Amino acid sequence: MGPTSGISQPDNAVDAAATAIASMFTAITLGERVDVPWAIYASHSFVKxxxxxxxxxxxxxFSVVELVDQIQALPAARWIKMHAPTARVAVRCSNIPSVxxxxxxxxxxxxLPAAYAAADxxxxCVLGRFLN
Structure with missing residues (x-):
């Protein structure tokens, strides 16, 4: 496996997230409430x-990825902090692609947003979906 072997893989997830976000903004622009399903995810290797x-x-x-800065106010970030106040923070990320x-x-x-994670x-999914 070469140094660039994984670079193009996130593109599908980024495309899926961009499509989901564009749909949300369209709905918000039209004045609709948008509930985005989120869930708790891990890699297959982590679970193994x-x-x-x-x-x-x-x-x-478990070790967790902490959502910080612009995304720490998201309901999903608050939810995991509430349910795992003493979990070991492995890394802190300030945007969804980094998470x-x-x-x-x-x-x-x-x-992660379920639509985003579904592309990878x-x-x-290690804990079922919940709505923000």
Whole structure:
């Protein structure tokens, strides 16, 4: 596997996220409320090495990717902080593509928009979807 072998892989996820975000902005522009489903994701390799939480309270036993700066006010960021206040923070990310790549690399578990994560076969939903 060469140094650029993974560079094009996130494009599908980025395209899916861009499409989902464009749809949300269209709905917002038209004055509609938009509920975006999110869930907690990990990479398959992370789950193979560490397992996965069986409930929200179990997140504290796992390394997490913390959502910071512009995205720390998102309901999903607040949700994971509320349910995993003592979890080990493996990395902090300030945008969704960075969170995606951190999860994909096996750094830890974190919330992602379901439409965004669905485009990446390397990710697995470890805790069911919830709405923001």
């Amino acid at each position: 090495r560490h397992g996965s939480p069986s409930s929200p309270d179990g997140i504290n036993r 995606h790549l951190a999860i994909k690399s096996g750094a830890g578990i974190a919330p 076969d390397d990710l697995v």
